[in-house]
Structure formats: structure tokens, C-alpha cells
Amino acid sequence: MVDIPEHLLLRSAEARAKALGITVEQALAEMKGESAPTVVDDEPEVIEVDLPTPVKAEAPAPVETPKVEEAPAKAEAPAPVETPKVEEAPAKAEAPAPAKAATPAPAKADTPEEVDFAPEVKVTQRLLTVVKAKPIQKAASEPVDKVNTWPHLMLPEFISLMAMMAFLILLSAILQAPLLEEANPNITPNPAKAPWYFLGLQEALSYWDPQIAGVMIPLVIGLIGFAAIPYIDRNKENNPSKRKYAIMMYTFFLAGAGTLTIIGVLFRGPGWNWTYPWIDGIWFDDLLDWIYFE
Amino acid sequence: MAKLTLKERFKKVSAGSGDAARASKFATSIFRPGSPFRKGYSDSPRNRSYVVMNNVLYHLHPVKVKRHGVRLSYTLCLGGMSFFLFIVLTITGIWLMFYFRPTEMAYADIQALQTSVAFGSLVRNMHRWGAHLMVLVVFLHMSRVFYHGAYKAPREFNWVIGVILLFLTLFLSFTGYLLPWDQLAIWAVTVGGNMASYTPVFGAQIKFGLFAGLEATTATLLRFYVLHVLFFPFIIVIFMAIHFWRVRKDGGISGPL
Structure with missing residues (x-):
């Protein structure tokens, strides 16, 4: 113990x-x-x-x-x-x-039908209504068809990454990044071109007032306008056939930006004059090592 | 002998190989339960969940994803590619920092990198083409999201974050453009800076702040360098974290169409 x-x-x-x-x-x-x-x-x-x-x-x-x-x-x-x-x-x-216990027992044993187990309980309930059995909480969303991330997502992802890596290494082995003469503020190249993703903008600058093309387009349309898309487009559908207007607008934008960029990269030469790359050559140093038309 | 499928052949070759190492205390201390690198991994629903849950990197993903979302034709893996390219650019960029000084020596450093550093040219090319590719892929990712209507409720704000990420990507690329300090770099940046100077009211101040002076000099180079290797990566990582987190909080991938 x-x-x-x-x-x-x-x-x-x-x-x-x-x-x-x-x-x-x-x-x-x-x-x-x-x-x-x-x-x-x-x-x-x-x-x-x-x-x-x-x-x-x-x-x-x-x-x-x-x-x-x-x-x-x-x-x-x-x-x-x-x-x-x-x-x-x-x-x-x-x-x-x-003795105390024994005495009441026989009396009860003789009359078992009189035993009242809960004398204070009276039948007081009555039927008010019938409530259907259903969950209190309603599931907000339908169950969706799901698969395990491993391996169904991660394997294709990994393969994609490897493919991209292979592509990038191959590209880098073949194409030399441009390196011109050392920077010299006194010698201005003609034409002087921005990085390719700004060339659509630079092209637009040659048409419109710089305050519109250089500021309004990138800032108002590019940043604020694009960020506001979900708050402007209140159409809840995401099926392409039910949102033709939005798709049309975006495609117009894509086509416009793409056209301006391609013109800026390939079709603009000295003095920002129109040139044909297959006649006058490429006036974009990033591309010089890539494409030869001669 | 019956012809073995590729899977069977792989199993035959790999059977037993490295089992002792994979069962060692050292290996089991590294790989958490459910890791395919641990001994005794078997393909079960439980282990499939553990692979994701018990790994800090894979944990970016939920354990389960919508079936239509794993189709390559739905996302084209563009968001993942953007992130992957960012990682590649970070790694190659850090490597390039060993050989680069943002001073009047910058051009000489790039020349030395290309001519006398092992793989210098390759890594520089990867960094440059990777950067162009990232701008392209981020833009394509945005277009994909638009065409799927994936910016709609409840994902409105994640689209806003995405637009900010696109601009940060452009800024990162643009600030990196000046660093080789050749004629291409300085004049492209001069053109870009002149565009910024057309901003109403503050135009001159913005250009002055960007160039650290009236025109592109080595002071500009230092400024762009710090913006490129420290400031914008810092900002973009914060926004990327919010972006990825919101993808999951907003209910995973959008759709199906």
C-alpha cells in the first residue's frame, strides 16, 4: 500500500x-x-x-x-x-x-403495479410543429473536384521549370547579350531607343503630346486603369462567350500595344523615321546579334 | 525475358539502392515524414498530403488543388514561370554582383566578366535574357488572367497586386538596363528618364531624383544599382508574398470557365 x-x-x-x-x-x-x-x-x-x-x-x-x-x-x-x-x-x-430495510420491501413486492417511479412527472408536451431534420449550417460552396498537389501539380510544374531553365541556358549560350562601347554622354546615338517594353510608349510619344503619351498613357491607363479593371467590370461571368465586350477591349489594347512596340523596335531608324528592317537593317541594339537580314 | 516498362525498369534499378542511406538517422533528420526521399515512402493519400504539408517550400501550395487547375493548358504555368525566373535572376544577379562595381569601372568590369571569368558571359546572358523573358512572361500571365476573368470577385485585389508587380518588374528591368554602362544602357535610360520628365508639375524633380542630377552620370549608375539590387527586389518580394498568399485565401485558382 x-x-x-x-x-x-x-x-x-x-x-x-x-x-x-x-x-x-x-x-x-x-x-x-x-x-x-x-x-x-x-x-x-x-x-x-x-x-x-x-x-x-x-x-x-x-x-x-x-x-x-x-x-x-x-x-x-x-x-x-x-x-x-x-x-x-x-x-x-x-x-x-x-430490519429497517426489510420491512417496507414486502409491502411493495405485493403490489408492484402501484410502484410510482416518478410521481411528479405529468404528461405536459404537445405537438407544436414538425421540424425537418437538416443541418443547422449550410455549406457555402459546392464540393469541387480536387486532386493531390503532389504529384498532379508539382510534377508538371517541375517539368515546366526544367524546360524553362533549359531554354534559358540554351538561349544564353547561343545569343550574346549586347555590349556596345563605353557610355559616353557626348555621343548621342541616332536613334536612341528605350528598352523594348517602353518602345511602344516611345513610339506613342512621336504621335502625341509628351504629357499625354509619356505620362497619361502609362500612369492613367497603365497603372490606374489596369488596377481598376476588376472594379469597373462588374460582370460576374467568366465564360468568354458572356464577356465579349471585356475581351474585345483587352484584345484591342494588346493589339495596339503590340503594334506600337513592334513599330518602335523594328520600323524606326535614325531621326525616328520610318525604316524597313529588311532594307535598312535593325535599329535596335538588343536585337542586333539576333537577326541578320543582309 | 518479358519486356519491362520504363517504370518497372526504374523500380528494378532503384530497388534497394541507397535504402540504408535513406533510412539513416541523418537522412531521417533532414527529410520530414512523407518526404519521397525518406525510406519507406509509399504512394498513399496520406503521404501525398505529407509531401506538401511537411516541406516549407512546397507548403506554398495547398494539399489539394482543383482538377481543372492542374491542366497545363489552363494556366500555361505563367505565374509559376514568373516566380521561377525571378529566382533565377536573383541567383545569377547575386553572382554578378561579385564582379561588378557601380562606378566608372562598371564597363571594364563587364568586359572582364565576359572575357576572364569562368561562365561569366553565360551567366550575364542568362541574367539579361531572363530579365526580358520575365517581363514578357509577367505580361502574358496578366493577359491569361484577364482572358479567364480570374480578376473577378473575390480576386479583385489580387489583380491590383498583380498590376503593381508588373510595374515593379518593369522598374527592375529598367534599372538593370543601365548597369553595363555602355552606349546602349546610358541612352536607353536617358530616353526613359526623359519620358518621366514629362510628368506634369513634378517632371523635372522626378528626373532629377531618378538621375541624381540633370543627366545620366556615374551617380545615376550608383542610384540605379541600389534600386536594382536592393530596393526593388525588397519591395517586389513583399508584394509577391501578398500575391501568393491571396491566391490561396481567395480560393485557389479561378474557374473552371
Whole structure:
């Protein structure tokens, strides 16, 4: 047995003594196993009403009869515990149950139909409505057909990356990036061209006022206009056949920007005059090593 | 002997090879449960989830994606390509920084890089063509998103972030354009700076701030260098993080059409 500290034992003995109405010493002795535990039978009896011999049914009631010889030594006179005076404890199985318990039992056993298990319960419910069984929360979205990211997404992704890497290395091995003479602010090349992605803009600059072409187009159309697209286009459809106007507008933009860029890259020569690349050659240094028309 | 399929042949060759190494405590300390590099990996739904969940890089992806979204013909992998090109450009760019000084020595450094550094020319070409490619791919990505109507609710704001990313890509490319310090670089940037000077009210100030003076000098070179290697990468990484995060928060890929 685990050693229980004395003060804890004492505390629980006090609690037990208070609960059972016995002395602390008695409780302590019981807990230490020096005396048989006191039994209080004021708990409600479980009565098996349909048994013909209720006395037998109660026979195994936990009547751990303390020895009469030992009991007086503990001075348990004030205890309300009914300690049945039985001569021999082992015979308790055959012995009749404590008188208190035995007396009401036969009466109930005789009239089992009168047993009222819950006399206070009256039938008070009535049918108000019938509520269909359905979940309280409604799923917001339909279940979608999904696949595992690994391997169905990551494998094609990896292959794409490798293909792109191979393409880039091959391109870099074949095409030399341009490097002209050292920068010289005193020698202006003719024409001086911006990077290719700005050449559409530079081309537009040759048509319109610089404040329109150089500022309004990139800033108002390019940045603000493009960022505002989702707030302008309130059409919820994403099927191309149901958003023909938006697609048409974007395609116009693509075609316009593409045309301007191609003109700027290939068809503009000295003095920003119109040239044909197959006649006058390329006037765009980034492309010089790529394409030869001669 | 029966003819083996490629898969069976691979299994036969790889059976047992490296099993001891893959089961070692060292290997299992590196590869988290569910990694295909760990011994005992088997193709099960649970392990397929673990591959994604237990890896910090793959964790960018959700465990499951919509079936139509994994078709290459839907996204053309353009967003992923943009990100991949950015990584390639970062790596080659850091490598190039070892050989480059943003001073009047810049041109000489590029020449030395091309002539006397191992793979110098190749890496420089990769950086330059990769940059052009990235501008193109980002633009194509935007067009793809537009044609799929993928900017519609709830993805409106991610489109805005995307437009900002496109402009940041352009700025990154433009600031890098000056760094070789040759005639092409200086005059292209001069043209670009002159375009910016047409801004109403603040035109001259913008050009002055961009060029660190009235025209492109080595001060401009230093300014563009810092913008190119530090400032814009820093900004674009923040916006990319928001962009990728929003892709998932807005419900993954759009569609189907």
C-alpha cells in the first residue's frame, strides 16, 4: 500500500467521520484497515419489485457487520449507525437483511403495479410543429473536384521549370547579350531607343503630346486603369462567350500595344523615321546579334 | 525475358539502392515524414498530403488543388514561370554582383566578366535574357488572367497586386538596363528618364531624383544599382508574398470557365 502522509490521512478521516457520524479515531482505524468499515444504510434502497423474495435480493447488501466484541472498544455510542447485532458475520448471506430495510420491501413486492417511479412527472408536451431534420449550417460552396498537389501539380510544374531553365541556358549560350562601347554622354546615338517594353510608349510619344503619351498613357491607363479593371467590370461571368465586350477591349489594347512596340523596335531608324528592317537593317541594339537580314 | 516498362525498369534499378542511406538517422533528420526521399515512402493519400504539408517550400501550395487547375493548358504555368525566373535572376544577379562595381569601372568590369571569368558571359546572358523573358512572361500571365476573368470577385485585389508587380518588374528591368554602362544602357535610360520628365508639375524633380542630377552620370549608375539590387527586389518580394498568399485565401485558382 502506498504510504499516505499522516496529515492527509487525518484530514480525510475527519471528513469521513463527519459524513458517517462516527468519531475520527474510528474512521482513522477503518482507513488503516485496523477495523472493519462502518456502513451507513441510509442510502435509498434498490428494490427489485418483481422478485418473489425481496429479502433474498437484498441479502448481498454491503452489511459488513463489525464484530460486537470490537465495537464497544471504539466507544461509538453516539453514532447513529445501525450496527446489526449479528452473532456471526460469515453467515450474513443467509441472515435476514437489517430490519429497517426489510420491512417496507414486502409491502411493495405485493403490489408492484402501484410502484410510482416518478410521481411528479405529468404528461405536459404537445405537438407544436414538425421540424425537418437538416443541418443547422449550410455549406457555402459546392464540393469541387480536387486532386493531390503532389504529384498532379508539382510534377508538371517541375517539368515546366526544367524546360524553362533549359531554354534559358540554351538561349544564353547561343545569343550574346549586347555590349556596345563605353557610355559616353557626348555621343548621342541616332536613334536612341528605350528598352523594348517602353518602345511602344516611345513610339506613342512621336504621335502625341509628351504629357499625354509619356505620362497619361502609362500612369492613367497603365497603372490606374489596369488596377481598376476588376472594379469597373462588374460582370460576374467568366465564360468568354458572356464577356465579349471585356475581351474585345483587352484584345484591342494588346493589339495596339503590340503594334506600337513592334513599330518602335523594328520600323524606326535614325531621326525616328520610318525604316524597313529588311532594307535598312535593325535599329535596335538588343536585337542586333539576333537577326541578320543582309 | 518479358519486356519491362520504363517504370518497372526504374523500380528494378532503384530497388534497394541507397535504402540504408535513406533510412539513416541523418537522412531521417533532414527529410520530414512523407518526404519521397525518406525510406519507406509509399504512394498513399496520406503521404501525398505529407509531401506538401511537411516541406516549407512546397507548403506554398495547398494539399489539394482543383482538377481543372492542374491542366497545363489552363494556366500555361505563367505565374509559376514568373516566380521561377525571378529566382533565377536573383541567383545569377547575386553572382554578378561579385564582379561588378557601380562606378566608372562598371564597363571594364563587364568586359572582364565576359572575357576572364569562368561562365561569366553565360551567366550575364542568362541574367539579361531572363530579365526580358520575365517581363514578357509577367505580361502574358496578366493577359491569361484577364482572358479567364480570374480578376473577378473575390480576386479583385489580387489583380491590383498583380498590376503593381508588373510595374515593379518593369522598374527592375529598367534599372538593370543601365548597369553595363555602355552606349546602349546610358541612352536607353536617358530616353526613359526623359519620358518621366514629362510628368506634369513634378517632371523635372522626378528626373532629377531618378538621375541624381540633370543627366545620366556615374551617380545615376550608383542610384540605379541600389534600386536594382536592393530596393526593388525588397519591395517586389513583399508584394509577391501578398500575391501568393491571396491566391490561396481567395480560393485557389479561378474557374473552371
